[in-house]
Amino acid sequence: MERRIGVTAQQRLIVRCVGAFPGMNAGQLARLLHLDPGTISAALGRLEAKRLLTRRSDAADRRRVTLRLTARGRALDVPTKGTAEEAVEELLGSLTASHAAKAGELLDALAERLDSKNT
Structure with missing residues (x-):
């Protein structure tokens, strides 16, 4: 992926998350x-070195640093052919409502299980 779009899978996931939740901080991103x-x-x-995002002090609380995508980051924050997320989106888009609900339940159970292992 890095060779094709210039970022690793982990970096792409971070770009997508910051794009979805602009203004989040690094701690929130780590928990997410x-x-x-x-x-x-x-x-x-x-990602800052690649000029895809910025870290800025929050105007209301100067101790808090918020994350925002730059114009370059926003250009990367779109579904892209050949990525794992595209495959997941295609699969989820093809599910019936019943199957999607069951998949959601399974993913929730998996997330809970993983959370319980980390605490």
Whole structure:
């Protein structure tokens, strides 16, 4: 993926999350992705170096740093052919409502199980 679109799968996921939740902070992103804050911090540094996102002090609370995509980041924050997310979107889009509900239940159970293992 990196060779084709210029970012790793992890970086792409971060771009997609920041695009979906502009203004989130690194801690929120780490919790959302179930990743270590140090891992997130390093990835954010690489994405900043590629000028795909910015970290800015929150106007209301200068101690809080928010994440936002740059114009380059927003250009990357779109469904892209040949990615895993495209395959998942195609699969989920083809499910009946009943199958989609069952898949949602399965994913919820899996997420709960993974959360319980991490606490």
